[in-house]
Amino acid sequence: xxxxxxxxxxxxxxxxxxxxxxxxxxxxxxxxxxxxxxxxxxxxxxxxxxxxxxxxxxxxxxxxxxxxx
Numbered sequence: 001x002x003x004x005x006x007x008x009x010x011x012x013x014x015x016x017x018x019x020x021x022x023x024x025x026x027x028x029x030x031x032x033x034x035x036x037x038x039x040x041x042x043x044x045x046x047x048x049x050x051x052x053x054x055x056x057x058x059x060x061x062x063x064x065x066x067x068x069x
Contacts, residue, residue, distance in 0.1 A: 006041070007041065007044075007045055010037050010041060010042055010045050011045045011048075011049055013031075013035050013037065014031050014037075014042065014045065014046060014049070014065075015049070015054065015067070017031050017034065017035070018031075018055070018065060018066060018067050019067060021066075023066060024066070025058040025062065025063055025064035025065060025066045026064045026065060026066070027063070027064035027065075028042050028043045028046050028064070028065070030064065031046075046065050049065075050065065053068055054067070054068055055067060055068055056068045
């Protein structure tokens with residue numbers, strides 16, 4: 001069986017959530033509340049996914065993260 005680190009697990013959960021939400025951006029707080037993930041850790045994971053090119057950040061009142069492709 002493959003064992004994942006917590007950060008890897010959280011990143012897969014976030015990517016799945018964003019894939020199911022369509023083109024609508026989701027905030028880190030929204031994802032964290034939906035899956036009971038600590039916000040500081042999730043924020044760092046989302047920033048790393050953004051720098052890696054998996055996510056694009058959307059600025060503004062209804063901003064957040066969405067899949068880059």
